[in-house]
Amino acid sequence: MMERLKQIVDEYETLEHQLSDPEVLSDPTQLRNVSKRYNDLGPVVETFRRYEARRGDAEAAREMIDGSSGDERELLQSELDEVAAELPVMEAELRELMIPKDPNDGRNVLIEIRGAEGGEEANLFARDLYEMYAAYASANKWKVETLSASTSDMGGYNDITFQVSGDTAWRNLKFEGGPHRVQRVPVTESQGRIHTSSATVTVLAEVDEVDVDINDHDLEIDVYRSSGAGGQHVNTTDSAVRITHVPTGVVVTMQDERSQLQNKARAMQVLRARLYDLAEAERSAELSAERKAQVGGGGRSEKIRTYNYKENRVTDHRIGFTVYRLADILAGDLQMVVDALSADERSRLLAEGGAD
Template sequence: MDYASLIEKRRERFAEVEKLITDPDLFSDQKRASETMREHRRLKELLEMWDELENARTNLQENEQLAKEDDPEIAEMAEMEIPELQEKIETLSEKVQYSLLPADPNEDRDALLEIRAGAGGDEASLFAGELMRMYERHAETRGWKIEHLDSSPSEVGGFKEVVLKVSGEEVFRFLKYESGVHRVQRVPATETQGRIHTSTVTVAVMPEAEEVDIVIRPEDLHIQATRSGGPGGQHVNTTDSAVQITHLPTGLQVKSQDGRSQTQNKEKAMEILRTKLYEAKVREEEAKYSAQRRALIGSGDRSEKIRTYNFPQSRVTDHRINYTSHNIEGIMSGAFNEFTDNLQKAEMEQRLAEANMD
């Protein structure tokens, strides 16, 4: 399919958005300003990719002509550059295709990452802690910032539950594929007979809500201070600094205990509440997204899994795309880009087919 006409429409829209962002009145509406700036960045990136793609195509044509030259040295040099240009064109074409699809409004958002031990007791809580560290290392490589909003440590040094805020560029776009049940197969340190045990951890990735997305009335909240639980989170609290908030209209309950003060914990708990209410709103408005999320997150039961980490065989398999890696050590160190890349490609192919753009 020739995308030139679609690109021309994006150029026209980019010119319109360029004018919009020079209007000082735009920033009096925080939500509109935020959406406009996101659109500006997306269009700018698309047009830059398209120009790079066009240049690569031109260079390829020139090299193909030079490869037919009588001068063997020139022909050889041109021939050597052709595979690299072909690969570049293929990669850029895929990126342009993806960028031409209607944007998910949540892709540019920061995310809340909820990791919860499922089936498997102590071993599940230990693996929850390992997944937490995997995501922390992954965030470092992408230049993202991680903030602990809440955690419930287990007695064996793992976590029953952890809530992290991940901030940076296009966080939700890249982390959303982590939502689901992660299954681990290995011999626990406490196992004396060398038997392999299977445990599960549920991961939920939610796009962070902005204050303009959800209006929460003070009278709809029941806020109470509680004593921090567990053997110690990010900071060991010995006072009643933990905060639990109940949203009365929905019955939704959230808490935070990892902050250094009651005020900090209240702010963090409100952030979690706002995001969970926003997610519920998105589920209502977008039935398709809701169905996808229900299918991915599951209940933590062994039968509902998106990925299996088999330590004895150094194997990690993503069951949604039937993709297997034998680099379990690297993946647990945060290098799971190969899964993200393949999942993005699979999603793109599905969306292109639905949009009749393939």
Template structure:
């Protein structure tokens, strides 16, 4: 590990030297590449420099304890020694986490697809509520939300909703949300006061660039139709809505959120690219089944990941056996504690896996 850290430190100094060259800004592609590499290495290099300083502090404190007879100086040295040892242990763990292989998609925007599952109208209502959870969470992160497609139910719920969240690191935070979300509560339509269980599925897909997916436009069939539902003057008057069918996979995407047919077509293609990219990633995951066992679930739509129990005001994440008694806050987009706990559990599982090898 320390050989690798020394190599990264040397590389970091090389990058800083290159960035100080007068002509580097003339080559924008090279400049961006160096800035990205510098940004990626900075937290590792800073932690490693602090680690080296702590190791030096330990040596200095031990030297004072060997040579010093003054009791007050010895007490100070012991205190500094204990602090430096404790911080060294913390930094070793931090460095191991920083050196874990990065998910290449972590910095990407995400496309979120929420679908009502078992439970009819109640599931559709819960799908709309979970959509609002992610919108509120995105607002807290200062991320931008862009609606792609929505299929509403008659009572204010969503049978299906697809939207994009634009923000640095969005995928790194939200990728753990994929799977089945279960709600337990008394529906408003239930007169007998019985608790019902309904489900929705959430899929979190990294936004796929054109370089990520080769898309043959001959495989795509576009149909246009008139948008329906709430909207301005263009609704029901122009053929602005777009239905995209990907013939090889049978994937169908409808977009009618924009007034422009061209914009709806562009959105549909974005969703299709991300779905095709997700299929590719799923194939790789299946091929690396052993690697997946060392990770907290991130992507299997059939995996039941979380239960929202309204009568008891609690949320339970089944993958890490975490229960929080703050359902109201969670439903208002305060999901940071859940996400941070999932990231920590994932890192611990990967570190344990590394220790076995």
């Protein structure tokens, strides 16, 4: 860890010089990246310098104590005892600070929920999940805005995409991606039998245009007449937009806004997030596996969490966490689950040595 900390100090000092370089100052993107990295490393460097200073104090006291006596010796021994108590605490603080910071921390979140296995019951469960996240967002004073939604015959969601805006939204919602499973008696079940259904949740970080380079020549943009419920203009004009990113095959459609321009802007917002997610997955094999696990096939055997109505139970299978407060969680009291997942992530990063 000490060797890595010295490397961080060297990088910090290099960044400090770059912040006064005219070439960096004249490039807004480079200046933003350098400033962000510099600010991220600041607390680590400050703590390490305090740590080194206290180690220096201890070394000086050890050199002086052999030739001392009386009150001076007691004072030097007291100094050594203080440093001996402080250094382990500071080392623990440094380990915490060196846990890699999530690059998406602070970003807004795009969430896509789709009914998967279970027919209409899956769509109704998708609505339950949306309402859970909306209530959780409200409790945290985050803003929720629906980007697109396709309702099913009984009022569920075939799929819904919405944005959650808030400084801590990503930090808390990033764990939600994956297949969610529900076990309950559906409203369509006449004999009271418990069914198992599922819905998939995909969590994406919202990104700016500067974060993803999209070549206009790589896009196929189709406009068509919206379908489904809408206002007086929705079904009478070619306002719906479908954008295909040819190199990756990613397709985004939007039709809920009144104008073609609004739908195009919404579609590009989601497209940027999906392409950013793909790029991140390609850069990390581990992340790639996580993203595949997020979408999955929506089958009963693939799940990150189960909501069991009969037992009043919610179980997150990734960490073996179970709580018997189903109604509270579906009403938006999700923090207990999020805290358990956050603690598990922190423990894993600490165990890995988290030095980036």
